[in-house]
Structures are given as structure tokens and as C-alpha cells.
């Protein structure tokens with residue numbers, strides 16, 4: 581069957597049309613500040629001392645925004661450091677670009693002035709695991725604070741990082757997020773601090789994948805990844821490719837050491853750059869400078885990996901559906917399509 585025939589399916593047609601209307605994404609990632617009010621175990625940012633890149637002058641940030649606008653950037657993934665420590669910078673980006681922000685949830689991003697901002701609120705497990713990993717000294721109940729800050733806030737989804745040995749926590753954590761009025765997106769723990777045991781990514785994510793699949797079936801209107809994506813990210817397999825640096829799509833294109841990779845024939849995003857918080861220097865990729873790519877289960881990178889490989893997914897209607905629904909979820913989470921209309925379609929999307 582051809583693309584045209586696949587698109588005679590009304591749902592696929594709707595999703596495809598909305599994506600086309602939204603247009604292509606020319607994205608970058610930016611560390612909004614080098615500061616953070618936590619020191620989570622295994623945070624990629626501090627593991628590689630990315631906070632050594634700093635800009636204290638606000639003019640540098642303003643010039644950076646001007647230059648990215650001129651370069652044609654239309655989407656920014658705001659990370660850090662903790663972006664809410666520099667709320668005025670989130671505002672400056674929000675007013676000029678499409679964007680999404682990742683936060684630890686301790687400071688609420690006000691509604692006024694940020695009405696359509698996608699906010700990914702990090703949690704790393706149930707209360708005990710989350711506190712052990714993210715506030716090891718004080719054992720603060722960060723999870724409860726994040727729930728309180730974003731109760732019934734439609735902008736917020738919980739960005740839940742799961743480790744291989746914590747799959748049994750998934751159900752009750754998901755339930756609590758949903759009861760709080762929020763949706764859930766998953767991430768997979770990389771154990772960059774070398775904790776081992778239940779946190780060791782080398783043990784594999786089979787149990788985690790099964791639990792997440794079960795959550796997708798139970799809450800098809802609330803979980804923001806589909807089973808296909810869950811399989812790709814947890815196995816690292818996409819057709820004949822194995823996830824890693826050689827196939828990774830979101831690499832800073834102006835970072836000299838990436839030049840060889842960019843010539844190897846695998847597609848990549850020609851616009852992408854990952855900026856440090858000096859707003860000038862780029863690094864290898866969003867989540868690393870030198871880290872071992874075997875530890876990389878980054879959700880956004882895997883979305884991009886699937887999205888860039890439309891052609892591989894054209895062999896059957898199911899494969900095309902896998903591609904299109906994954907692509908649509910990316911657009912939906914990041915509010916590049918109409919969010920409320922899109923959320924109404926979510927159960928049907930998950931049913932495919």
C-alpha cells in the first residue's frame with residue numbers, strides 16, 4: 581500500500597494533516613541556567629560538570645535569542661540546571677518561540693504569562709525512591725511538593741524516570757499523578773552515578789516496558805507514549821539499527837567532533853544545537869559531552885530517531901501507524917498541534 585492509501589484512514593488522515601499544518605520543527609536545546617536547587621544522583625548535567633559554562637550577563641542571553649531567531653529556530657527545549665530559578669528567561673523564550681520546559685517541580689511556573697507552556701515535571705520513582713535519588717541528604721518529599729504545585733494544571737505532565745528494578749512502583753506512581761489531574765510521560769534511568777543494583781540500566785527494561793504497556797492499556801487517555809515508542813526506547817532497536825552515537829539524530833551540527841558522524845549516511849537534524857548556559861558553547865548532544873551512549877535512553881532523542889525514519893515505516897499500514905502516532909505524540913506533548921483537540925484523540929491513538 582502507498583502513503584496515499586494509508587491516509588484514507590480518517591484518524592491517520594487527521595493526525596497527518598495536523599502535523600503538516602504545524603510545519604517542520606527546527607529545534608535546539610538550551611541550558612537556561614547553570615544553577616540548580618537539587619543534586620540528583622545520576623543527573624547528566626552535573627555528572628559531566630556542565631555547570632562550568634556560565635553567563636551572568638543578561639545581554640548575552642538576549643543576544644543568543646536574537647541570533648537563534650535569525651537562524652530560523654522555532655522550538656527550544658529548555659533544560660538546565662533548574663529553569664525555574666530564572667523564570668524571566670523562560671518568559672523571554674515563551675514569548676518568542678515554541679518551547680517546552682523540564683523542571684524538578686519545586687517552584688511552580690505561574691499560569692499567567694505561561695498559559696500554553698508544556699511543563700515536564702520530573703519524578704524518579706515513588707516517594708521513597710524519588711527522595712533517595714533526588715534529595716539524598718534531606719530526604720525531602722519532593723514528589724508531594726510537585727503534585728501540589730501542579731494539581732489539576734493541564735500544562736503539566738509528570739516526566740517519570742524509571743529504573744530497571746523499580747517497575748513495581750509504576751502503577752501507584754502513575755495513579756497518583758493521574759489522580760492529581762496530570763498526564764504521564766516516561767523516561768528510563770541511565771545510572772550515570774554508577775549506583776548499580778536496581779538502578780543498573782544494563783539489567784534491561786523488560787519489566788518496565790511491560791508495566792508501561794499495562795498503564796497505556798489502563799489509562800489510554802493519560803499516558804503520552806505509545807507501545808511502539810516504549811518498545812523502541814527500551815530495546816534500542818529500530819528496524820536494522822541499534823541505538824547509539826552512529827545513528828543518533830540530535831547532535832550539535834556545529835560541534836567539530838561530530839563531523840565524522842554527520843558524514844556516515846544516517847540522517848540527523850540539520851538545525852540542532854545543544855547550548856550550555858553560557859549561551860555560546862555547544863556540546864556533543866543534549867545529554868552528554870563524553871558519556872557512553874550505551875547509557876542513553878533519553879525520551880526526546882528517541883522520539884527524534886523514530887520521526888526522522890518515515891521511509892522505513894512505509895512497508896505496511898501498521899508500521900506507518902506506529903510512525904505517525906509517535907510523531908503526533910511528540911507534537912501533542914509539545915503543543916505544536918491543538919492540545920485539547922489532540923488529547924481527545926489520545927485513546928483512539930493508543931488503540932492502534
Ligand code: SF4
Nearest residue numbers: 616618619620623684
Ligand atoms: S533537578 Fe534536574 S538539573 Fe537539578 S540536579 Fe536534578 S536532574 Fe540535575
Ligand code: SF4
Nearest residue numbers: 824828865868873876
Ligand atoms: S548520549 Fe547523546 S550522542 Fe549519545 S546517543 Fe544519547 S543523545 Fe546521542
